[in-house]
Amino acid sequence: METEVLEFRTGSDPQARDITSEVARFVADKGDGIVQVFCPHATAGIALIETGAGSDDDLLDVIDHVLPPGFDYRHQHGSPGHGADHVLPAFIAPSITIPVLDGRMQLGTWQSVVLVDPNRDNPRRSVRLSFVSG
Amino acid sequence: METEVLEFRTGSDPQARDITSEVARFVADKGDGIVQVFCPHATAGIALIETGAGSDDDLLDVIDHVLPPGFDYRHQHGSPGHGADHVLPAFIAPSITIPVLDGRMQLGTWQSVVLVDPNRDNPRRSVRLSFVSG
Amino acid sequence: METEVLEFRTGSDPQARDITSEVARFVADKGDGIVQVFCPHATAGIALIETGAGSDDDLLDVIDHVLPPGFDYRHQHGSPGHGADHVLPAFIAPSITIPVLDGRMQLGTWQSVVLVDPNRDNPRRSVRLSFVSG
Numbered sequence: 079m080e081t082e083v084l085e086f087r088t089g090s091d092p093q094a095r096d097i098t099s100e101v102a103r104f105v106a107d108k109g110d111g112i113v114q115v116f117c118p119h120a121t122a123g124i125a126l127i128e129t130g131a132g133s134d135d136d137l138l139d140v141i142d143h144v145l146p147p148g149f150d151y152r153h154q155h156g157s158p159g160h161g162a163d164h165v166l167p168a169f170i171a172p173s174i175t176i177p178v179l180d181g182r183m184q185l186g187t188w189q190s191v192v193l194v195d196p197n198r199d200n201p202r203r204s205v206r207l208s209f210v211s212g
Numbered sequence: 213m214e215t216e217v218l219e220f221r222t223g224s225d226p227q228a229r230d231i232t233s234e235v236a237r238f239v240a241d242k243g244d245g246i247v248q249v250f251c252p253h254a255t256a257g258i259a260l261i262e263t264g265a266g267s268d269d270d271l272l273d274v275i276d277h278v279l280p281p282g283f284d285y286r287h288q289h290g291s292p293g294h295g296a297d298h299v300l301p302a303f304i305a306p307s308i309t310i311p312v313l314d315g316r317m318q319l320g321t322w323q324s325v326v327l328v329d330p331n332r333d334n335p336r337r338s339v340r341l342s343f344v345s346g
Numbered sequence: 347m348e349t350e351v352l353e354f355r356t357g358s359d360p361q362a363r364d365i366t367s368e369v370a371r372f373v374a375d376k377g378d379g380i381v382q383v384f385c386p387h388a389t390a391g392i393a394l395i396e397t398g399a400g401s402d403d404d405l406l407d408v409i410d411h412v413l414p415p416g417f418d419y420r421h422q423h424g425s426p427g428h429g430a431d432h433v434l435p436a437f438i439a440p441s442i443t444i445p446v447l448d449g450r451m452q453l454g455t456w457q458s459v460v461l462v463d464p465n466r467d468n469p470r471r472s473v474r475l476s477f478v479s480g
Binding site: 110111112123125126127128131132133135136137139140143144169170171174175176177179184185186187188189192194210211212 | 215248298344
Protein backbone atom coordinates (compact mmCIF):
# COMPACT_ATOMS: atom_id res chain seq x y z
CA MET A 79 0.00 0.00 0.00
CA GLU A 80 1.26 3.46 -0.78
CA THR A 81 1.40 5.25 2.54
CA GLU A 82 3.21 8.24 4.02
CA VAL A 83 3.33 10.01 7.38
CA LEU A 84 3.21 13.81 7.45
CA GLU A 85 4.36 15.81 10.45
CA PHE A 86 2.74 19.08 11.52
CA ARG A 87 3.70 21.61 14.17
CA THR A 88 0.36 22.62 15.70
CA GLY A 89 1.76 24.59 18.64
CA SER A 90 0.16 25.17 22.02
CA ASP A 91 -3.16 26.68 20.93
CA PRO A 92 -6.20 24.81 19.62
CA GLN A 93 -5.92 24.58 15.86
CA ALA A 94 -8.05 23.62 12.88
CA ARG A 95 -5.35 23.26 10.23
CA ASP A 96 -6.08 22.99 6.52
CA ILE A 97 -3.96 20.11 5.15
CA THR A 98 -5.73 19.81 1.77
CA SER A 99 -2.66 20.72 -0.28
CA GLU A 100 -0.52 18.07 1.43
CA VAL A 101 -3.13 15.38 0.74
CA ALA A 102 -3.56 16.60 -2.85
CA ARG A 103 0.19 16.27 -3.41
CA PHE A 104 0.18 12.70 -2.02
CA VAL A 105 -2.56 11.49 -4.38
CA ALA A 106 -1.44 13.45 -7.46
CA ASP A 107 0.29 10.50 -9.17
CA LYS A 108 -2.00 7.72 -7.95
CA GLY A 109 -4.86 7.23 -10.41
CA ASP A 110 -8.28 6.10 -9.14
CA GLY A 111 -9.06 4.93 -5.61
CA ILE A 112 -9.69 6.21 -2.13
CA VAL A 113 -7.28 8.08 0.09
CA GLN A 114 -7.50 7.44 3.81
CA VAL A 115 -6.48 10.33 6.07
CA PHE A 116 -5.66 8.97 9.51
CA CYS A 117 -4.44 10.79 12.61
CA PRO A 118 -2.71 8.44 15.10
CA HIS A 119 -3.44 10.55 18.18
CA ALA A 120 -6.07 10.16 20.91
CA THR A 121 -6.85 13.90 21.13
CA ALA A 122 -7.33 15.04 17.52
CA GLY A 123 -9.67 14.44 14.60
CA ILE A 124 -9.95 14.90 10.85
CA ALA A 125 -12.81 16.98 9.40
CA LEU A 126 -13.97 17.97 5.93
CA ILE A 127 -15.19 21.56 6.28
CA GLU A 128 -14.85 24.93 4.59
CA THR A 129 -11.87 27.02 5.66
CA GLY A 130 -11.13 30.70 5.14
CA ALA A 131 -14.59 32.13 5.92
CA GLY A 132 -14.56 31.61 9.68
CA SER A 133 -15.93 28.08 10.00
CA ASP A 134 -12.58 26.63 11.03
CA ASP A 135 -12.45 28.94 14.06
CA ASP A 136 -16.21 28.48 14.59
CA LEU A 137 -15.51 24.77 14.89
CA LEU A 138 -12.97 25.30 17.69
CA ASP A 139 -15.53 27.45 19.59
CA VAL A 140 -18.36 24.98 19.05
CA ILE A 141 -16.21 22.10 20.29
CA ASP A 142 -16.09 23.87 23.69
CA HIS A 143 -19.89 24.10 23.61
CA VAL A 144 -20.43 20.46 22.62
CA LEU A 145 -17.69 19.02 24.86
CA PRO A 146 -17.29 21.51 27.73
CA PRO A 147 -13.72 21.74 29.05
CA GLY A 148 -15.16 22.17 32.57
CA PHE A 149 -17.25 18.99 32.52
CA ASP A 150 -16.52 16.58 35.37
CA TYR A 151 -14.11 14.30 33.52
CA ARG A 152 -12.42 11.34 35.16
CA HIS A 153 -9.39 11.74 32.92
CA GLN A 154 -7.06 14.02 34.91
CA HIS A 155 -3.80 14.17 32.99
CA GLY A 156 -2.53 17.27 31.19
CA SER A 157 -3.78 20.85 31.04
CA PRO A 158 -7.29 21.96 32.02
CA GLY A 159 -9.67 20.81 29.31
CA HIS A 160 -7.59 17.78 28.40
CA GLY A 161 -10.44 15.51 29.52
CA ALA A 162 -12.57 17.03 26.76
CA ASP A 163 -9.78 16.57 24.22
CA HIS A 164 -9.87 12.85 24.95
CA VAL A 165 -13.54 12.38 24.07
CA LEU A 166 -13.30 14.57 20.96
CA PRO A 167 -12.17 11.76 18.61
CA ALA A 168 -15.42 9.87 19.32
CA PHE A 169 -17.31 12.79 17.74
CA ILE A 170 -14.75 14.05 15.22
CA ALA A 171 -13.14 10.81 14.13
CA PRO A 172 -9.41 10.66 13.35
CA SER A 173 -10.05 8.72 10.13
CA ILE A 174 -11.80 9.66 6.91
CA THR A 175 -11.73 8.43 3.32
CA ILE A 176 -12.00 10.61 0.21
CA PRO A 177 -12.58 9.46 -3.39
CA VAL A 178 -9.76 10.07 -5.88
CA LEU A 179 -10.09 10.04 -9.66
CA ASP A 180 -7.09 10.37 -11.94
CA GLY A 181 -4.95 11.60 -9.06
CA ARG A 182 -7.41 14.26 -7.88
CA MET A 183 -9.54 14.22 -4.74
CA GLN A 184 -13.21 14.59 -5.63
CA LEU A 185 -13.87 17.22 -2.99
CA GLY A 186 -16.65 19.74 -3.32
CA THR A 187 -15.77 23.37 -4.07
CA TRP A 188 -15.87 24.41 -0.41
CA GLN A 189 -14.48 21.28 1.24
CA SER A 190 -11.04 21.23 2.81
CA VAL A 191 -9.28 18.47 4.72
CA VAL A 192 -8.71 19.79 8.24
CA LEU A 193 -6.64 18.46 11.14
CA VAL A 194 -8.63 19.35 14.27
CA ASP A 195 -6.30 19.62 17.25
CA PRO A 196 -7.83 21.20 20.38
CA ASN A 197 -4.95 19.91 22.47
CA ARG A 198 -2.57 22.43 24.02
CA ASP A 199 -0.23 19.75 25.28
CA ASN A 200 1.01 18.19 22.04
CA PRO A 201 2.74 20.72 19.79
CA ARG A 202 3.53 18.12 17.08
CA ARG A 203 1.05 15.94 15.22
CA SER A 204 1.33 13.19 12.63
CA VAL A 205 -1.12 12.32 9.87
CA ARG A 206 -0.83 9.08 7.91
CA LEU A 207 -2.04 9.10 4.31
CA SER A 208 -2.78 5.75 2.62
CA PHE A 209 -4.01 5.07 -0.89
CA VAL A 210 -6.15 2.08 -1.88
CA SER A 211 -6.62 1.62 -5.63
CA GLY A 212 -10.20 1.21 -6.79
CA MET B 213 -12.80 2.55 -9.84
CA GLU B 214 -16.51 2.15 -10.33
CA THR B 215 -18.02 5.45 -9.28
CA GLU B 216 -21.22 7.39 -9.89
CA VAL B 217 -22.69 10.72 -8.82
CA LEU B 218 -26.33 10.85 -7.71
CA GLU B 219 -28.31 14.08 -7.63
CA PHE B 220 -30.99 14.82 -5.05
CA ARG B 221 -33.45 17.67 -4.73
CA THR B 222 -33.50 18.40 -0.98
CA GLY B 223 -35.53 21.62 -1.14
CA SER B 224 -35.42 24.56 1.24
CA ASP B 225 -36.17 22.76 4.51
CA PRO B 226 -33.73 20.72 6.61
CA GLN B 227 -33.87 17.14 5.46
CA ALA B 228 -32.66 13.72 6.56
CA ARG B 229 -33.18 11.75 3.36
CA ASP B 230 -33.04 7.99 3.16
CA ILE B 231 -30.88 7.08 0.14
CA THR B 232 -30.43 3.38 0.97
CA SER B 233 -32.23 2.12 -2.14
CA GLU B 234 -30.05 4.22 -4.44
CA VAL B 235 -26.86 2.88 -2.82
CA ALA B 236 -28.22 -0.68 -2.90
CA ARG B 237 -28.87 -0.36 -6.63
CA PHE B 238 -25.30 0.92 -7.22
CA VAL B 239 -23.65 -2.05 -5.46
CA ALA B 240 -26.06 -4.74 -6.71
CA ASP B 241 -23.76 -6.07 -9.47
CA LYS B 242 -20.43 -5.48 -7.76
CA GLY B 243 -19.44 -8.54 -5.72
CA ASP B 244 -17.41 -8.12 -2.50
CA GLY B 245 -15.81 -4.91 -1.29
CA ILE B 246 -16.62 -1.63 0.39
CA VAL B 247 -18.84 1.14 -0.93
CA GLN B 248 -17.87 4.68 -0.04
CA VAL B 249 -20.74 7.16 0.22
CA PHE B 250 -19.35 10.68 -0.13
CA CYS B 251 -21.15 14.01 -0.14
CA PRO B 252 -19.10 16.78 -1.83
CA HIS B 253 -20.73 19.66 0.07
CA ALA B 254 -19.50 21.69 3.05
CA THR B 255 -22.90 21.81 4.79
CA ALA B 256 -24.17 18.21 4.73
CA GLY B 257 -23.26 14.82 6.14
CA ILE B 258 -23.93 11.10 5.71
CA ALA B 259 -25.37 9.08 8.61
CA LEU B 260 -26.33 5.46 9.19
CA ILE B 261 -29.47 5.58 11.32
CA GLU B 262 -32.95 4.10 11.47
CA THR B 263 -35.61 5.88 9.45
CA GLY B 264 -39.39 5.63 9.55
CA ALA B 265 -39.88 5.62 13.35
CA GLY B 266 -39.09 9.28 14.02
CA SER B 267 -35.32 9.17 14.49
CA ASP B 268 -34.63 10.93 11.19
CA ASP B 269 -36.66 13.96 12.33
CA ASP B 270 -35.26 13.59 15.86
CA LEU B 271 -31.82 13.96 14.33
CA LEU B 272 -32.73 17.28 12.70
CA ASP B 273 -34.02 18.58 16.06
CA VAL B 274 -31.01 17.33 17.98
CA ILE B 275 -28.64 18.98 15.51
CA ASP B 276 -30.11 22.35 16.59
CA HIS B 277 -29.42 21.39 20.21
CA VAL B 278 -25.85 20.23 19.57
CA LEU B 279 -24.94 23.00 17.11
CA PRO B 280 -27.22 25.94 18.02
CA PRO B 281 -28.20 28.08 15.00
CA GLY B 282 -27.97 31.17 17.23
CA PHE B 283 -24.39 30.56 18.38
CA ASP B 284 -22.02 33.47 17.70
CA TYR B 285 -20.54 32.17 14.44
CA ARG B 286 -17.95 34.09 12.46
CA HIS B 287 -19.26 32.62 9.22
CA GLN B 288 -21.86 35.15 8.05
CA HIS B 289 -22.96 34.03 4.58
CA GLY B 290 -26.40 32.65 3.77
CA SER B 291 -29.58 32.32 5.84
CA PRO B 292 -29.72 32.48 9.65
CA GLY B 293 -28.24 29.25 10.99
CA HIS B 294 -25.91 28.79 8.07
CA GLY B 295 -22.93 29.15 10.42
CA ALA B 296 -24.11 26.00 12.20
CA ASP B 297 -24.55 24.18 8.90
CA HIS B 298 -20.86 24.79 8.20
CA VAL B 299 -19.59 23.06 11.34
CA LEU B 300 -22.00 20.13 10.99
CA PRO B 301 -19.75 18.04 8.70
CA ALA B 302 -17.08 17.94 11.43
CA PHE B 303 -19.57 16.04 13.62
CA ILE B 304 -21.61 14.21 10.95
CA ALA B 305 -18.95 13.48 8.38
CA PRO B 306 -19.78 13.57 4.67
CA SER B 307 -17.99 10.25 4.07
CA ILE B 308 -18.74 6.74 5.25
CA THR B 309 -17.84 3.23 4.07
CA ILE B 310 -20.13 0.19 4.20
CA PRO B 311 -19.17 -3.46 3.66
CA VAL B 312 -20.65 -5.22 0.61
CA LEU B 313 -20.83 -8.98 0.07
CA ASP B 314 -22.07 -10.49 -3.17
CA GLY B 315 -23.55 -7.16 -4.23
CA ARG B 316 -25.43 -6.52 -0.98
CA MET B 317 -24.61 -3.97 1.70
CA GLN B 318 -24.15 -5.67 5.06
CA LEU B 319 -26.34 -3.20 6.93
CA GLY B 320 -28.14 -4.12 10.11
CA THR B 321 -31.91 -4.57 10.05
CA TRP B 322 -32.58 -1.02 11.23
CA GLN B 323 -29.79 0.85 9.48
CA SER B 324 -30.44 3.18 6.57
CA VAL B 325 -28.04 5.39 4.64
CA VAL B 326 -29.17 8.97 5.20
CA LEU B 327 -28.16 12.24 3.56
CA VAL B 328 -28.29 14.84 6.33
CA ASP B 329 -28.88 18.28 4.87
CA PRO B 330 -29.80 21.00 7.41
CA ASN B 331 -29.08 23.67 4.85
CA ARG B 332 -31.97 25.78 3.57
CA ASP B 333 -29.83 27.51 0.95
CA ASN B 334 -28.89 24.61 -1.32
CA PRO B 335 -31.93 22.87 -2.81
CA ARG B 336 -29.82 20.39 -4.80
CA ARG B 337 -27.26 17.94 -3.44
CA SER B 338 -24.86 15.44 -4.96
CA VAL B 339 -23.65 12.16 -3.48
CA ARG B 340 -20.74 10.25 -5.01
CA LEU B 341 -20.75 6.48 -4.66
CA SER B 342 -17.47 4.58 -5.18
CA PHE B 343 -16.80 0.86 -4.97
CA VAL B 344 -13.47 -0.65 -3.93
CA SER B 345 -13.21 -4.42 -4.44
CA GLY B 346 -12.01 -6.38 -1.43
CA MET C 347 -12.95 -9.94 0.68
CA GLU C 348 -11.70 -11.27 3.98
CA THR C 349 -14.45 -10.53 6.48
CA GLU C 350 -15.59 -11.82 9.83
CA VAL C 351 -18.37 -11.06 12.31
CA LEU C 352 -17.54 -10.83 16.02
CA GLU C 353 -20.18 -11.16 18.72
CA PHE C 354 -20.05 -9.26 22.00
CA ARG C 355 -22.17 -9.45 25.11
CA THR C 356 -22.57 -5.81 26.17
CA GLY C 357 -25.22 -6.37 28.83
CA SER C 358 -27.88 -3.97 30.03
CA ASP C 359 -25.69 -1.00 30.99
CA PRO C 360 -24.16 1.56 28.65
CA GLN C 361 -20.76 0.36 27.61
CA ALA C 362 -17.64 1.62 25.86
CA ARG C 363 -15.87 -1.64 25.14
CA ASP C 364 -12.27 -1.91 24.00
CA ILE C 365 -12.17 -4.34 21.06
CA THR C 366 -8.63 -3.52 19.91
CA SER C 367 -7.24 -6.98 20.58
CA GLU C 368 -9.98 -8.67 18.56
CA VAL C 369 -9.32 -6.39 15.57
CA ALA C 370 -5.55 -6.86 15.94
CA ARG C 371 -6.00 -10.63 15.79
CA PHE C 372 -8.14 -10.34 12.64
CA VAL C 373 -5.53 -8.32 10.72
CA ALA C 374 -2.46 -10.15 12.03
CA ASP C 375 -1.94 -12.31 8.91
CA LYS C 376 -3.19 -9.87 6.30
CA GLY C 377 -0.30 -7.72 5.05
CA ASP C 378 -0.94 -4.11 3.96
CA GLY C 379 -4.33 -2.47 3.53
CA ILE C 380 -7.17 -0.97 5.49
CA VAL C 381 -9.41 -2.69 7.99
CA GLN C 382 -12.99 -1.54 8.17
CA VAL C 383 -14.69 -1.90 11.56
CA PHE C 384 -18.46 -1.85 11.05
CA CYS C 385 -21.25 -2.20 13.60
CA PRO C 386 -24.57 -3.31 12.01
CA HIS C 387 -26.80 -1.78 14.69
CA ALA C 388 -28.82 1.45 14.70
CA THR C 389 -27.97 2.34 18.32
CA ALA C 390 -24.19 1.93 18.60
CA GLY C 391 -21.02 3.42 17.17
CA ILE C 392 -17.29 2.78 16.79
CA ALA C 393 -14.76 5.21 18.25
CA LEU C 394 -10.99 5.47 18.36
CA ILE C 395 -10.17 6.81 21.82
CA GLU C 396 -7.89 6.13 24.77
CA THR C 397 -9.13 3.57 27.27
CA GLY C 398 -7.97 2.79 30.79
CA ALA C 399 -7.52 6.36 32.09
CA GLY C 400 -11.20 7.27 32.43
CA SER C 401 -11.97 8.60 28.95
CA ASP C 402 -14.11 5.60 28.01
CA ASP C 403 -16.46 6.29 30.95
CA ASP C 404 -16.16 10.05 30.31
CA LEU C 405 -17.46 9.36 26.84
CA LEU C 406 -20.59 7.64 28.16
CA ASP C 407 -21.27 10.64 30.45
CA VAL C 408 -20.63 13.18 27.72
CA ILE C 409 -23.00 11.37 25.37
CA ASP C 410 -25.82 12.15 27.84
CA HIS C 411 -24.77 15.81 27.76
CA VAL C 412 -24.55 16.01 23.95
CA LEU C 413 -27.65 13.88 23.26
CA PRO C 414 -29.89 14.28 26.35
CA PRO C 415 -31.95 11.18 27.15
CA GLY C 416 -34.81 13.47 28.21
CA PHE C 417 -35.00 15.41 24.94
CA ASP C 418 -38.43 15.37 23.29
CA TYR C 419 -37.80 12.52 20.85
CA ARG C 420 -40.45 11.24 18.45
CA HIS C 421 -38.97 7.75 18.61
CA GLN C 422 -40.85 6.06 21.45
CA HIS C 423 -39.79 2.41 21.41
CA GLY C 424 -37.68 0.80 24.12
CA SER C 425 -36.41 2.03 27.50
CA PRO C 426 -36.25 5.69 28.50
CA GLY C 427 -33.38 7.29 26.61
CA HIS C 428 -33.72 4.98 23.64
CA GLY C 429 -34.62 7.98 21.45
CA ALA C 430 -31.15 9.37 22.16
CA ASP C 431 -29.54 6.02 21.37
CA HIS C 432 -31.08 6.21 17.90
CA VAL C 433 -29.46 9.53 16.96
CA LEU C 434 -26.08 8.55 18.42
CA PRO C 435 -24.79 6.80 15.26
CA ALA C 436 -25.12 10.07 13.33
CA PHE C 437 -22.50 11.58 15.66
CA ILE C 438 -20.45 8.48 16.53
CA ALA C 439 -20.58 6.58 13.27
CA PRO C 440 -20.77 2.78 13.26
CA SER C 441 -18.03 2.55 10.60
CA ILE C 442 -14.36 3.46 10.67
CA THR C 443 -11.28 2.44 8.68
CA ILE C 444 -7.78 1.96 10.11
CA PRO C 445 -4.53 1.57 8.15
CA VAL C 446 -2.72 -1.76 8.42
CA LEU C 447 0.93 -2.42 7.52
CA ASP C 448 2.43 -5.88 7.59
CA GLY C 449 -0.53 -7.20 9.60
CA ARG C 450 -0.43 -4.46 12.24
CA MET C 451 -2.88 -1.61 12.72
CA GLN C 452 -1.07 1.73 12.59
CA LEU C 453 -2.78 3.09 15.69
CA GLY C 454 -1.20 5.75 17.85
CA THR C 455 0.12 4.79 21.27
CA TRP C 456 -3.06 5.85 23.08
CA GLN C 457 -5.66 4.85 20.51
CA SER C 458 -7.99 1.92 21.08
CA VAL C 459 -10.86 0.64 18.96
CA VAL C 460 -14.01 1.02 21.05
CA LEU C 461 -17.54 -0.28 20.56
CA VAL C 462 -19.81 2.45 21.96
CA ASP C 463 -23.11 0.96 23.07
CA PRO C 464 -25.33 3.26 25.19
CA ASN C 465 -28.28 0.99 24.60
CA ARG C 466 -29.72 -0.89 27.57
CA ASP C 467 -32.13 -2.88 25.43
CA ASN C 468 -29.72 -4.93 23.31
CA PRO C 469 -27.43 -7.13 25.42
CA ARG C 470 -25.68 -8.62 22.36
CA ARG C 471 -23.82 -6.75 19.63
CA SER C 472 -22.11 -7.73 16.40
CA VAL C 473 -19.12 -6.07 14.77
CA ARG C 474 -18.09 -6.92 11.20
CA LEU C 475 -14.41 -6.67 10.32
CA SER C 476 -13.41 -6.45 6.65
CA PHE C 477 -9.96 -6.16 5.11
CA VAL C 478 -9.22 -4.41 1.83
CA SER C 479 -5.68 -4.93 0.51
CA GLY C 480 -3.84 -1.78 -0.44
